[in-house]
Structure formats: structure tokens, C-alpha cells
Amino acid sequence: MNRLAFLALAVAGLFWGLGFPLGKLVLREVTPAHMVLLRFAVSTIVALPFALASVEARALFRSPPVLLAGAFYGLAFIVQFEGLAGVTVTLAALLVGAMPALIAVAAHLMGERVSRASWIGVAAATTGAALIAGKPGGAGTAIGIALSLLSLLIFLTWLLVLKRVPVTRPAMAVPAVTLVVATVTILPIALFLHGPPPLELSTSTWAGILGQGLLSTFLATAAWQYGATRVDSASAGVFINIEPLVGATLGIGLFGDPAGGRSCWAGC
Numbered sequence: 001m002n003r004l005a006f007l008a009l010a011v012a013g014l015f016w017g018l019g020f021p022l023g024k025l026v027l028r029e030v031t032p033a034h035m036v037l038l039r040f041a042v043s044t045i046v047a048l049p050f051a052l053a054s055v056e057a058r059a060l061f062r063s064p065p066v067l068l069a070g071a072f073y074g075l076a077f078i079v080q081f082e083g084l085a086g087v088t089v090t091l092a093a094l095l096v097g098a099m100p101a102l103i104a105v106a107a108h109l110m111g112e113r114v115s116r117a118s119w120i121g122v123a124a125a126t127t128g129a130a131l132i133a134g135k136p137g138g139a140g141t142a143i144g145i146a147l148s149l150l151s152l153l154i155f156l157t158w159l160l161v162l163k164r165v166p167v168t169r170p171a172m173a174v175p176a177v178t179l180v181v182a183t184v185t186i187l188p189i190a191l192f193l194h195g196p197p198p199l200e201l202s203t204s205t206w207a208g209i210l211g212q213g214l215l216s217t218f219l220a221t222a223a224w225q226y227g228a229t230r231v232d233s234a235s236a237g238v239f240i241n242i243e244p245l246v247g248a249t250l251g252i253g254l255f256g257d258p259a260g261g262r263s264c265w266a267g268c
Helices: 002-026 032-051 055-062 064-084 089-109 116-134 142-162 173-194 203-228 233-255 260-266
Strands: none
Touching: 002 032, 002 064, 002 203, 002 233, 032 055, 032 064, 032 173, 032 203, 055 064, 055 173, 064 142, 064 173, 089 142, 089 233, 142 203, 173 203, 203 233
């Protein structure tokens, strides 16, 4: 069971990491809020049959923890990609390296056991993220970095709320309802900020939206919620390091972003 859980967490980290370069493709034509709305709309189309499939699944729409989890999840993505518009793919991905430390600290405060090895690993990740954010050079604006960091705190809140969602027999019930609620949360925010989203987009932009919706949202969310409920929080948090690794690697290879260390040292 733990092997399957760890595999699911690795898949979630991989697909979330793909969301950074795919997001850069989409942001060439649409605003961050519109991109997040379209991304979650795609995921909701796929998730809705699971959310309505049984009485047990439909009852989750009346569960306060599930409603809060969905709301925080959608809000976190809007904040994250508003920040992504102001930083490079590499910097945004590497800032996520602070997330394992936040999860470990929160787990410790909630009474979970965190091993010494976990503390060493998350300390190293946090140090790297702090060095990048402390002097980003031309890799991002102050507001972009601030929004990226704020999104981490909102994601952390989402993770903590997930610990309180009810256990259901249909494995897809909770992630499916979470995505539907997240989309409902995102819709008025996106409309308020930028009005209705454009739909006449290029093929590459729609490919990015579909990739984000199916891989980086629907499958990543389902895989994370499956794995995170079967292992302790600190162990699950380690797998978030896959996200910045994938995002930074693709940012350097596909977009020509400067490597995090080089962009820092060049300005030192």
C-alpha cells in the first residue's frame, strides 16, 4: 500500500511540475486568472461524473472540510499563476522548494512525528529557495515572488484541511468534488478581474490548457489525495520536490530561463 502511495505522490509531483511550462505557453495569449479558470473547467468536465456518481460522493458537497479544501485549492492556483506571470518558470518552480519545510513544520505542530532525515532534507530545500528569492536578479519582480510565496501558504492550508475530509469508498469522490468546488470558486474571481475568458485561441494554447486540465489538475490532484492520505505529512511533502525539479528543468530546456544558481551568482 505504501509503495502505491509513494508512486501516486511521485506522479502528482511530476504532473504539477509540468504545469509551470504549460502555463507559460498559455500565458502568451490569456491572463493568469483566465488560464486557471479554463484549466479547472477542463478538469471539472472530467471530474463531474465522479462527483455525481454516488450518494456518498454527492454528500461531499455538504461537507465543510471538502468545501474549504476546494475553495483554498482554486484560490491557491490563481495566486500562484498571477505570480508566475511576473517570474521565470525556473524561479517559480524552485520557490516551491520551500513547501516541504512548511509541511514538515505544520505536521510537527499538529503532533505528527518528523524524522531527523526529513528535517535535514527540508532544511536544504528551504535554504535553496531562500537564496533564490532573496536576490533573484532579473528572474522576477518583487510582486511576482511575493505572490508565488503566498500561494505556498494557501496550498499549505489546503493540505491541512484535506486531513479533515471524510473518508469515502469511491477513491475519486473527494478529488472530484474538490475540483468542482475549486472551479466554482475561481469563476467569479476570474470574471471580476478580467471579464469572460477568450475562447478563440491558438492550437498550442489549447494544448497547454488541456494538458494542464487533464494532467496537472485532474490526475495530479487525484494522485496526491490518494497518496497523501496513506503516508504521514512529512513523507508526502518530500515528493513535492519533484515539482520544482521538473519545472526548473523544463524551464531551462524549453524557455531558455537562466538556471537558479547562475542567475543569483551573476548578480552577486
